[in-house]
Amino acid sequence: MQKHFVPFQQLRQQPTIVVDSVGLGAALTLAHWRGAATPAPLRDDTSAGSVLRALRAPAVPGLSAAAVTANHFDVDGFVGVWSLLNPALALHHEPLLRLTAILGDFRELDWQHPCADHALRLVCWLNALEKELFYEPFGAPTLRRREDEASAEKFAWFLPRFRELLENPEADRAAWEPGYARVRRAAAALR
Template sequence: MRYVPYGPELEGVPNIIVDGRGNDATVLVLSHWPRNRTPPELKADSSTEIVLNYLRSPQREAYRDGAEAVSNNHYDVDGLISLWAMLNPEAVRQEAEADLLVAIGECGDFDRWSGEQATKVTCALYGLESLPSSPIRQGLAGIRDYLERTAFLYREALPLVPQLLDDIGRFEEYWRDEYRKVEAGRGLFARGEATVQEVPELDLAIFQLPHEVHDMALYEQTACSRVALVIEGHRYQARYRYESWVEIQSRRPPPRIDLRPFADLLQSFEGNPGDWAADDVQRTLPRLRLRGPEGSTSPSSITPGLFLRLLAQYLRDQASNQELLWSPHTADIEYISELASD
């Protein structure tokens, strides 16, 4: 197969789409996105694992239906590893290699520690895209169009995947700082300086933190799809994890509940400067917080106990309010098709 960038070059070309949404010429979708058209027998939590299921399937050629092109409408770690596996099926035949690819895909998409090597690879890919010293970052500087940026990232990153898998130490300058933040967060939990308490009936995990902690360290601690952060200094966040935006198969998280009415409720209690704000529940990673300068989380006058009681009560009271619920299994397809750049 060959990689063809998503956009005009892919129009009219029979293709397989990994991790995103197809176009009119797509013959097979291998994605965990909302309302995807992935064959049920191939579905899995990550798009990387879906691709591996496809590559192992005795019906592989029938699914492919002659398509030679493979693409994705956005760039991220799970998408990159999915695409690379499609282009290099012989490299993923061994169980150990396949397991590592799945771990990288899950680490990237679900922001959770997935073992040292997978986490370092994920951090390296973040660094290659974002650090000023990276040639990839430098090459992105003059590209404004989203699909052009996506194509550039794939063309630059795909050849690096074998090196990342075989010698992650070679990329230390790109993963070192991010990985240290992950390890620092894990250390807080190991020493009991950060804690988590689960409320299973609400699928809610409540974190008590001395300061903000890297997501990969947080989400290693719990499978709950709803997260409340109580950060020292009366700073609070409520979040929905990515697992409740895609169609994961290992379990089915409850629908998301729009938190914008809850933000209005909190505002009525708030005595400090700032505005309580909640992101659109249909976004990939929506958050609620008392918004300060440049989107930071500001200290609140609300006590931790009151914040948590109000949040739990809101989640209970609105659990059946269809006007506020959102699920990847019933999402508006037209809306989802516009989220490639989220």
Template sequence: MQKRKFIPFSEVKHQKAIVVDSAHPNGVLLSHWRGTPTPEAIQDDTSAAIVLNALRLNLPELGVANVTANHFDIDGFVGVWALLNPELALENEELLRQMAIIGDFRELDLNHPLAGEALKLVCWINAKERALFYKPFEADTMEEKEAAQCVQKFNYFLREFGTVLGNPDWEKGAWEDEVASVLLGYRDVYKPDTMLTRYPEIGLVIVETPHPVHYYALFSRTQGFDIVLSCYQGNKYELEYKYTTWVDIASRPTLPRISMAPLAARLNELENSGRRWTFDAITETGPLLRLQGEDLTRTEAYESPTEREIYTSSIPVQVLKEQVVSFFDASYKGIERKYKWTWKEVKELNSGSGK
């Protein structure tokens, strides 16, 4: 197989490279980013899965010596590592696929026989990333931005990952706390006091559970849905578009993102707690609508709900749920699901709606 090396993203303009989970005009793109020209034969939901499909088929386009990405996350890292270690990657193909799903879409499914091992590896990466480098999106506020900063992360994890893959328990001290938090939350969202209401026609699932849990636990019950309304005790709420609508997923058609500006305006008419409902732009990776949402940095918004304060609303839960459902029912009227929405199409649908 082709011997490859990782190069910083800035070097792609000077030398052709396989570009993973990113885009560049001088690259062979293996990415689920919206609008990237992924060959039909290797299309998949995550970029790592696209890479693994390409390796499995031994695509001729893979005959490039350089590999890169413009950011570090688990999906992108798995794809880069797989290209540099193709034989070992194909031996561990299903485990790596699970890592990418958990890391990117936060959809943990402990019914999968390899999900437990994948979770350990994902949490090991999370822990080491925070301890040794910087949190996701923190580079936004640094002088040197993510495309340059992430090289140090790639260099470390490309060197160390093979050892931990072979024996995750060797690094148990790094991952055990987060794994425990995930498993406790997973248990909680499957208890009788957690209620789910699904609205498949609008891609919405309402999760009513006593308290916030880790994202990997919360989204474990949202597979196949793209909008999650979390309702916690004490009239605490968050509404979120999942990352599944930021990328091109291949497993199912989706509806486009709709600006939550009109919904926020309506909730502010009803809210008398003294706080205001705010919303993220539809181009954010996981747009949130919540009370005092503008107070969150991108790093804080990316963290699990357990890591941020969620404020008490004056709106009763039944009223809140009715407002959310009626908003999306009206917004999606006449819009059909499809594959590969373009950002141009999404923005045109939202023109005049606020943000």
């Protein structure tokens, strides 16, 4: 069954997989948060990592739910949601997606990893366009909006566009290059 994204407020309207969040009534929770109801065999350092583990274990109870949600937008949660909606591509790009989630959530990057450069481009693209088109990460309260409501607009915009940069790291260079260059310069200065 094809999965689709739903805003967090619709969690209880149908069986729903909750990513990088917690929510009562979830068919399945895939979050790295302490205390989250993520099944033990699927626990990982990132929520996207838990999703990728689940995709390799399709008999997991709740994974058949068609709806997917998160209560906020960040790189880790986005990668997890996108992976559930695009399982074959996600598994094909698993090392890159894992690295992207780690960089996005923890600002850690193994520069020796063959996917490091591409992961940095993905994170810089997500961060730059999030700020340009929407609001600063977790900035919804300053706009007098709830993050779980406002972030749905970000998911709706990024979900159909992410594949292009995932498959072509040169795509949309104007968006990711300024942040990418800044990080590369800072990393070089530390060496």
